[in-house]
Amino acid sequence: MARQQIIEPRSGQYNFKTDYSNGDTITWESIERHFSWHVTGKVNMAYECVNRHVVDGFGSKTALHYVEGDVEWKLSYKDLKIETDRWAQVLKNHGVKKGDFLFVFLPKHPDCYIAILAAIKLGAIVGPLFEAFMEEAVRDRISDCEGKFLITNKEFMTRVPREDLPSLEKIFLTDDSINGISIQDELSSVVVKQDILEWVDLEDGLNIHYTSGSTGKPKGIIHAHRAMIHQYITGRWVLDLKEDDVYWCTAHPGWVTGSVYGIFAPLLNRATLVLHGGRFNAHSWYETLEKTGVTVWYSAPTAFRMLMAEGNDILENYDLHNLRHILSVGEPLNPEVIYWGLEHLNLRIHDTWWMTETGAQLIVNLPTTTIKPGSMGKPLPNIEAVVLDDDGKQLPSGEVGHLAIKAPWPGIMKEVWKNPEKFASYFPFGPEWYVAGDLALIDEDGYVFFQGRSDDMINSSGERIGPFEVESKLMEHPAVAEVAVIGKPDPLRGEIVKAFLVLNKGYQEDVNLIEEIRLFVRNRLAAHAAPREIEILSELPKTKISGKILRRELKAREKELVGRK
Numbered sequence: 001m002a003r004q005q006i007i008e009p010r011s012g013q014y015n016f017k018t019d020y021s022n023g024d025t026i027t028w029e030s031i032e033r034h035f036s037w038h039v040t041g042k043v044n045m046a047y048e049c050v051n052r053h054v055v056d057g058f059g060s061k062t063a064l065h066y067v068e069g070d071v072e073w074k075l076s077y078k079d080l081k082i083e084t085d086r087w088a089q090v091l092k093n094h095g096v097k098k099g100d101f102l103f104v105f106l107p108k109h110p111d112c113y114i115a116i117l118a119a120i121k122l123g124a125i126v127g128p129l130f131e132a133f134m135e136e137a138v139r140d141r142i143s144d145c146e147g148k149f150l151i152t153n154k155e156f157m158t159r160v161p162r163e164d165l166p167s168l169e170k171i172f173l174t175d176d177s178i179n180g181i182s183i184q185d186e187l188s189s190v191v192v193k194q195d196i197l198e199w200v201d202l203e204d205g206l207n208i209h210y211t212s213g214s215t216g217k218p219k220g221i222i223h224a225h226r227a228m229i230h231q232y233i234t235g236r237w238v239l240d241l242k243e244d245d246v247y248w249c250t251a252h253p254g255w256v257t258g259s260v261y262g263i264f265a266p267l268l269n270r271a272t273l274v275l276h277g278g279r280f281n282a283h284s285w286y287e288t289l290e291k292t293g294v295t296v297w298y299s300a301p302t303a304f305r306m307l308m309a310e311g312n313d314i315l316e317n318y319d320l321h322n323l324r325h326i327l328s329v330g331e332p333l334n335p336e337v338i339y340w341g342l343e344h345l346n347l348r349i350h351d352t353w354w355m356t357e358t359g360a361q362l363i364v365n366l367p368t369t370t371i372k373p374g375s376m377g378k379p380l381p382n383i384e385a386v387v388l389d390d391d392g393k394q395l396p397s398g399e400v401g402h403l404a405i406k407a408p409w410p411g412i413m414k415e416v417w418k419n420p421e422k423f424a425s426y427f428p429f430g431p432e433w434y435v436a437g438d439l440a441l442i443d444e445d446g447y448v449f450f451q452g453r454s455d456d457m458i459n460s461s462g463e464r465i466g467p468f469e470v471e472s473k474l475m476e477h478p479a480v481a482e483v484a485v486i487g488k489p490d491p492l493r494g495e496i497v498k499a500f501l502v503l504n505k506g507y508q509e510d511v512n513l514i515e516e517i518r519l520f521v522r523n524r525l526a527a528h529a530a531p532r533e534i535e536i537l538s539e540l541p542k543t544k545i546s547g548k549i550l551r552r553e554l555k556a557r558e559k560e561l562v563g564r565k
């Protein structure tokens with residue numbers, strides 16, 4: 001198939017087109033009219049996601065469609081309201097209240113979604129934890145904001161270092177009562193009070209997602225209930241969710257995509273959500289698309305590349321005719337993937353750009369606009385994006401600089417927990433411009449092209465990994481004297497974590513030791529953060545004056561090696 005420079009949209013009844021059809025300018029203020037609080041003054045994200053659809057007469061519509069192997073069941077919006085009310089009452093009976101930090105550490109199972117929404121009903125600030133986190137990652141997050149409550153299960157509990165978490169007042173278990181409170185036992189006798197849902201302010205805390213940067217431990221990004229304005233409209237315009245849609249976001253709620261576009265945006269738009277447990281597997285993914293009749297699918301470039309790598313023959317075994325809209329996020333979407341989508345799925349793949357800190361999509365490919373493969377798209381209506389030089393001066397089109405967004409917008413983070421300096425660091429040139437840390441250029445048509453990070457943050461399979469976190473863990477291993485961790489370019493995963501080590505005296509390089517060191521990170525921090533490659537060096541490159549390790553130099557060397565292959 002010819003490699004087109006531009007891919008035109010298909011004609012269709014897209015929400016964006018419908019909303020703009022009468023020629024009005026749509027502002028953030030006019031979008032607020034959608035919400036019940038615009039009339040009642042009573043705010044709660046969970047109310048808008050669940051209760052209002054029941055009030056509006058859509059209680060029998062399927063909210064969650066869960067598939068895991070042979071197990072499959074559905075929950076209507078009415079069921080979801082009842083369940084989240086019951087869970088909220090159990091939590092409330094145990095003291096959970098507005099403003100408390102409550103963590104949810106569960107697999108991609110309806111319990112995880114119910115737990116999150118129930119806690120939000122009480123006004124608690126929810127910290128969803130990625131299912132593959134190991135002890136250290138769990139400890140860092142819960143201890144940083146002194147989390148008071150945790151909802152988890154028996155299996156995941158083995159990765160919760162209880163004794164290191166004195167702030168944790170209560171632990172709820174979804175499938176057990178040993179070492180915690182059994183949710184099931186409590187649910188069997190709970191009596192839900194009428195006023196179980198807590199009203200909050202738009203500016204009150206909604207959730208906390210920990211993100212990695214190039215330095216230090218992960219930082220807690222807190223979002224406010226007002227983010228729903230931005231999340232709702234991107235669900236409507238970018239995901240193009242309509243009444244009949246069956247929608248699947250493949251991310252776990254522990255990542256921001258999994259909570260914003262895996263829970264809030266689709267529920268605000270009253271979609272039917274597909275939940276599929278486990279990690280990537282081509283057959284079960286295609287099967288899920290077919291079996292549940294997914295119409296709108298939001299995933300990531302690494303997942304698409306993994307599907308491509310499985311070969312296109314297996315696609316013939318599946319009937320994916322329901323699929324009508326595909327989107328991607330988290331890492332650069334290379335044109336090859338878009339061409340694969342066109343050729344084998346007969347659909348465009350729409351890239352979207354945003355960050356944990358931004359709370360929702362900012363640069364997008366709307367279903368109604370032309371796609372330029374290689375570009376992340378254009379700013380969402382009401383969003384202004386520019387490229388700045390090192391002094392904060394706006395650069396002309398075509399020049400590479402710091403991608404910046406005019407602040408504020410409704411989805412933007414509320415704060416970085418107990419770290420105002422970090423918050424301020426996103427605004428190095430004053431409050432007008434939020435500086436993302438990404439390098440980009442904007443072409444003469446306004447399309448934004450990603451050019452890399454301006455810092456050392458690693459993006460592997462769309463998962464954000466801080467080199468410092470991995471280096472700190474590696475330094476705890478007795479064989480390691482010095483360490484530098486970088487993202488090495490990788491055709492499948494975008495980047496892989498690569499560690500350069502200098503060994504302590506008395507240790508020799510050998511495969512068993514290297515594997516032991518890799519597992520040391522994997523079993524204590526998280527599987528996705530474990531180095532896929534480890535190279536032993538006799539010394540690391542450092543700056544002459546301060547002796548700081550030059551990750552940049554190691555990365556440049558790797559890029560050159562990859563380029564030569």
Ligand code: PRX
Pocket residue numbers: 211256257328329330331332333351352353354355356357376436437438450453459462463464
């Ligand atoms: O570098 C950009 C990359 O992912 C970073 C944000 O990571 P995180 O907070 O984990 O959020 C990921 C999903 C919202 C960005 O600074 N990134 C995100 N989307 C894209 C991207 N890089 C290239 N193209 C994208 N579409």
